[in-house]
Amino acid sequence: MNLKNYNWFRIDSHCEHFYEVEAIDELKKVVEKYATTRYKIYIIGEGSNILLHRVLKNIVLIKLNFRTIQTKHESKELIIKLDAGVQIDDLVNLGIKYELQSLLQFSGIPGCMGGATFMNIHYNDTSLSDFVQYVTVMEKSTGKLRTIPKNKIHYAYKTNFFKQNPNVIIVNTTLKIKKTRPTTTNLKAIKREIIRKRNSRYPKSNTCGCFFYNLDQKKGKEKSAGYQIEKANLDLSSFKTLHLHPGHKNMIVTKQGCTSDDIFKLAQWIKEKVYEKTGHTLEPECRLIGFETSL
Ligand SMILES: Cc1cc2nc3c(=O)[nH]c(=O)nc-3n(C[C@H](O)[C@H](O)[C@H](O)COP(=O)(O)OP(=O)(O)OC[C@H]3O[C@@H](n4cnc5c(N)ncnc54)[C@H](O)[C@@H]3O)c2cc1C
Incomplete structure (x- = not known):
């Protein structure tokens, strides 16, 4: 199966063992x-x-498509439980x-709740972690479910816990x-305006958004990985199948014919040059x- 339409870089990637699952039992x-x-x-x-x-050799790739949303009103708060396959846009x-x-x-952040919980989506001063109460996960080694409370x-x-524990699959998130x-x-109108601003700054496709983390030990604009890449004044003319987004140099954008290797090599080169x-x-x-090698 070619996963070109399952990744935002829109690059070819072949996986023999790819599953889309519609329910927890199926995932198990x-x-x-x-x-x-x-x-x-x-x-x-x-x-x-x-x-x-x-x-993707010796890899089983699973896309979670279960999308139930449950809400419960408390006097001063709303509790929302969202399955991993719910789109971030549905939360908005x-x-x-x-x-x-x-x-x-x-508004306008692509992805679904499993990815959002794993990555901890953020924009301006708001992060998903501001709202997360607990997360239900399934262990890959046993198929058992367990609950991870916010403080863990x-x-x-x-x-975060999920990045450090590759054995767990996020099944649902309670906010x-x-x-x-x-x-x-x-x-x-607020949603429309945020999306309008984002569209004027960020590419709309063929990218993963910010490729590198910002430098959290730095302050002000020095903190921005995009700023550091800009400052390194890189000449990308030998990379024919990709470019860096003019408005945000931390965003790699693929062109027709770009391969996974092209992106890896560019990222490696940027890392070396910036250093x-x-x-x-x-x-x-x-x-x-x-x-096999990390960046
Ligand atoms: C144009 C663009 C703009 C973006 N802007 C922002 C932004 O403003 N703020 C921001 O924070 N991010 C931004 N992103 C990054 C991205 O949208 C988020 O990280 C999003 O949460 C990823 O969700 P996804 O469903 O696409 O996850 P994927 O890309 O499919 O997966 C991301 C990671 O999560 C893991 N994962 C996914 N689901 C599960 C699960 N159920 N259980 C365990 N692990 C799981 C995957 O294995 C992978 O390691 C942007 C990306 C793009 C392309």
């Missing part, structure tokens, strides 16, 4: 089938923050429906959102799947 069956084999199980959501190897639309303005910060997730800019009076009654020219070591935020 796939997990149990491969638990004691040589195959490594990876989960993808919308593929907006992954770089897939050209050939709940923000409009229930007048939870803080959720609108996620240890969300930080680059790390608690404070009901506060919105600053406007037209929340749809040479600025002394800073960039680390990939984009998640690599199927590569």
